[in-house]
Amino acid sequence: MMHFKFLRKKIFNPKKIYVDDVFLVSYPKSGNTWLRFMLAYCLHDIESESVDFHNIQTLIPDIYVGWPTNKKTRPRIMKSHEPYTPRYPRVIYLYRDGRDVIVSYYYHSIQRNQFDGTLYEFITEFNSAFGSWGGHVRGWLDREDITNTYGLSYEHLKENPFVELSNLLNFIGVKVSTARIKSAIRLSSFDNMRSIEKNKGLPSYLNANNQDFVRKGNVGGWKTELDIKALDSFMEQASDTLFWLGYK
Ligand code: PPS
Numbered sequence: 001m002m003h004f005k006f007l008r009k010k011i012f013n014p015k016k017i018y019v020d021d022v023f024l025v026s027y028p029k030s031g032n033t034w035l036r037f038m039l040a041y042c043l044h045d046i047e048s049e050s051v052d053f054h055n056i057q058t059l060i061p062d063i064y065v066g067w068p069t070n071k072k073t074r075p076r077i078m079k080s081h082e083p084y085t086p087r088y089p090r091v092i093y094l095y096r097d098g099r100d101v102i103v104s105y106y107y108h109s110i111q112r113n114q115f116d117g118t119l120y121e122f123i124t125e126f127n128s129a130f131g132s133w134g135g136h137v138r139g140w141l142d143r144e145d146i147t148n149t150y151g152l153s154y155e156h157l158k159e160n161p162f163v164e165l166s167n168l169l170n171f172i173g174v175k176v177s178t179a180r181i182k183s184a185i186r187l188s189s190f191d192n193m194r195s196i197e198k199n200k201g202l203p204s205y206l207n208a209n210n211q212d213f214v215r216k217g218n219v220g221g222w223k224t225e226l227d228i229k230a231l232d233s234f235m236e237q238a239s240d241t242l243f244w245l246g247y248k
Helices: 032-043 098-111 119-125 133-141 154-159 161-172 178-187 190-200 228-245
Strands: 022-026 077-080 090-095 149-153
Touching (some): 022 032, 032 090, 098 119, 098 133, 098 228, 133 149, 154 161, 161 178
Parallel strands (some): 022 077, 022 090, 090 149
């Protein structure tokens, strides 16, 4: 039985790309929105009181929602889920433990009625428009010349956000004060983003039957979600990449 709807393949034709453009790339559900919020606070003077799920599209646009319209702000930073493409001049690649990603992606797909089976069935049957988790990570990070690519992990960001964000801003080539970085981290905490979601809501393209977008934000949540069969099946597909990235 087929448990998923075939999703339209998101082949994306970028408009004009500048040499200093930065693409914030990740496999779905790797924490991209959280990093977008932190970068938005660091790089933009936010006139309203907070970054929210509506104005983030103007600040750090998601390319599937719309190409940047603000021509003045450079470098531009844009969110993408594309599998490896040589067209992006500079890339921040955010990765997360594939076992947590697959659990998060499962709930995301269930909430959006893109899938209606079990987690095991999701792992064995789901056909993401962006390919497999392992293939995506290897495509972006396992290359000989990755000098234009800065890789960082969700787990390290959680563990040491100040150091990770400071290094990332160096890669982008912008100077941001310590106070501003600290406040970006605080304002983008899980609890704050959750209340922003509750108070200001989600745009329709993110809203999924009124389920939480800022869901759990756990490291290692997979341990209580994946049964042996589902875990074995995921490890069969992805253990080489998990171990290559240093996950246990
Ligand atoms: S998407 O739909 O691909 O853009 O999703 P993405 O933003 O990449 O990832 C969603 C997961 O990130 C969690 N999240 C956070 N974690 C930590 N801190 C903060 N502030 C935060 N905000 C969102 C979100 O809950 C999703 O993970 P899960 O495991 O489902 O909770």
